[in-house]
Amino acid sequence: DQQVKQNSPSLSVQEGRISILNCDYTNSMFDYFLWYKKYPAEGPTFLISISSIKDKNEDGRFTVFLNKSAKHLSLHIVPSQPGDSAVYFCAASGDYGGSQGNLIFGKGTKLSVKP
Amino acid sequence: DSGVTQTPKHLITATGQRVTLRCSPRSGDLSVYWYQQSLDQGLQFLIQYYNGEERAKGNILERFSAQQFPDLHSELNLSSLELGDSALYFCASSRQGTGSGNTIYFGEGSWLTVV
Numbered sequence: 001d002q003q004v005k006q007n008s009p010s011l012s013v014q015e016g017r018i019s020i021l022n023c024d025y026t027n028s029m030f031d032y033f034l035w036y037k038k039y040p041a042e043g044p045t046f047l048i049s050i051s052s053i054k055d056k057n058e059d060g061r062f063t064v065f066l067n068k069s070a071k072h073l074s075l076h077i078v079p080s081q082p083g084d085s086a087v088y089f090c091a092a093s094g095d096y097g098g099s100q101g102n103l104i105f106g107k108g109t110k111l112s113v114k115p
Numbered sequence: 116d117s118g119v120t121q122t123p124k125h126l127i128t129a130t131g132q133r134v135t136l137r138c139s140p141r142s143g144d145l146s147v148y149w150y151q152q153s154l155d156q157g158l159q160f161l162i163q164y165y166n167g168e169e170r171a172k173g174n175i176l177e178r179f180s181a182q183q184f185p186d187l188h189s190e191l192n193l194s195s196l197e198l199g200d201s202a203l204y205f206c207a208s209s210r211q212g213t214g215s216g217n218t219i220y221f222g223e224g225s226w227l228t229v230v
Contacts, residue, residue: 032216043117043205043221044158051216089158093217102148102171103219107157 003027004092006106015115019077023090023106026071030092034103035064035075038087047088048075080113087111118142119222121206127228133194136225140187140208146170147189148207148219149181158205164189196229203227 005024013019021035031052036044050057050064050073057064063076077084087110091103118141128134140147149161151174160173164183175181178196183189193200203226209219 034218036221041203041224041226043119043207043223045117046218046220049216049218102160102163102173104160105158 004090004104004106006090006109008109010110010112012112012114013080015082015113016079019080019084019111019113021075021088021109021111023073024071025092027092027094028071029094031094032092033064033066033073034091036089036091038089044089082113082115085111085113117220117222119206119208119220121222121225123225124223125226127230128196130196130198130229132196133192134196134227136191136204138189138206138222141220144208144210145187146209146211147183147187149191150205150207151202152205153202198229201227201229
């Protein structure tokens, strides 16, 4: 059973516009959420995170929103740039029995930003 | 550069063989994680070590084993290799081993091809 779901395998956006990547989770014990960006044949790179005590965290062009009641988070990239084209993974963790700080990943969304 | 070093970057081996993948965590990180990414799969958690001891186990096959040494580097041993073991294997590390706010940082990966 997938605990972290990214239902859109791909997303195409025009340069300069906003990219919105979505992520849903099922485990109510998750309390820390992260976004990673991955280029082909490279390791995932940490982008931004949010704790469950917040509903928004911003870092430059990247903003993550968390809606705990809906068990939903989203990553906004504004403005989108061609260099943002990559696969974006949503991940979650929680301090519950058996988790041990391990991250559970979604399957990723491939973002293509067209010039 | 995340500071996590993995070797080798690429490896081609035959079915039935055994290989060892090596990982050096970021300076100061006590926890090491191993993930597998197959062609059509997301990032699958294999195993986690914290300060030399196994902390959590994921979808790791019995043919696979890992350890973390006193200098905190880790090795993932894959034996009796099958074609389906061909994948990108990532090592990641984090400062702490558990708890909320535990961001993990990934290496570049070891690309294993079994022929």
